[in-house]
Amino acid sequence: DAGVTQSPTHLIKTRGQQVTLRCSPISGHKSVSWYQQVLGQGPQFIFQYYEKEERGRGNFPDRFSARQFPNYSSELNVNALLLGDSALYLCASSFDRAMGTDTQYFGPGTRLTVL
Amino acid sequence: QQQVKQSPQSLIVQKGGISIINCAYENTAFDYFPWYQQFPGKGPALLIAIRPDVSEKKEGRFTISFNKSAKQFSLHIMDSQPGDSATYFCAASRQEAGGTSYGKLTFGQGTILTVHP
Numbered sequence: 291d292a293g294v295t296q297s298p299t300h301l302i303k304t305r306g307q308q309v310t311l312r313c314s315p316i317s318g319h320k321s322v323s324w325y326q327q328v329l330g331q332g333p334q335f336i337f338q339y340y341e342k343e344e345r346g347r348g349n350f351p352d353r354f355s356a357r358q359f360p361n362y363s364s365e366l367n368v369n370a371l372l373l374g375d376s377a378l379y380l381c382a383s384s385f386d387r388a389m390g391t392d393t394q395y396f397g398p399g400t401r402l403t404v405l
Numbered sequence: 406q407q408q409v410k411q412s413p414q415s416l417i418v419q420k421g422g423i424s425i426i427n428c429a430y431e432n433t434a435f436d437y438f439p440w441y442q443q444f445p446g447k448g449p450a451l452l453i454a455i456r457p458d459v460s461e462k463k464e465g466r467f468t469i470s471f472n473k474s475a476k477q478f479s480l481h482i483m484d485s486q487p488g489d490s491a492t493y494f495c496a497a498s499r500q501e502a503g504g505t506s507y508g509k510l511t512f513g514q515g516t517i518l519t520v521h522p
Contacts, residue, residue: 332512
């Protein structure tokens, strides 16, 4: 089975632009979470979506938004890009806890560079 | 507020040695503690996880030790191999309202492990 997939792999934008990152979860997974990983640090939680509803939001400005589609894929949007938004953006998917497993499976990430 | 503190930042071990990475957490509501391994250019991959109802969990060469009263947990890698060279992250989470999955992980800062041949 395919793992979590993310696109694009790399992205270069300039300050003030907008970016959309995409994630496809593992088949059967209903929960998608987004994380930002700045070089040399641990991932920081941005959003969790479950069954197309936002279930959690981290300490990120309103420039960050996300949504989940009926097929459970997800998009992360970042508006008015700042230099500090340069990071690896990770998507993770997982089952509903009622299914008996809590493991979050991460995709390879999208490397965003803001110039 | 940094809720999970990880140490050391970097660790160098000889092949066959034991690698030990420590984490401490603050939020007593955490009830799920995974360790992730990350290679350059890759996303984190789950190594092993533990819940606070047990004090130790072993899977192959990897062992988690958990001390609930001290709010600390650690990863031990036995017989460390050069292929284990990677960045290791501890994390913590709690069941969110509504019984959904543990979708919000709080990560430590990471430990860069280098295993010399």
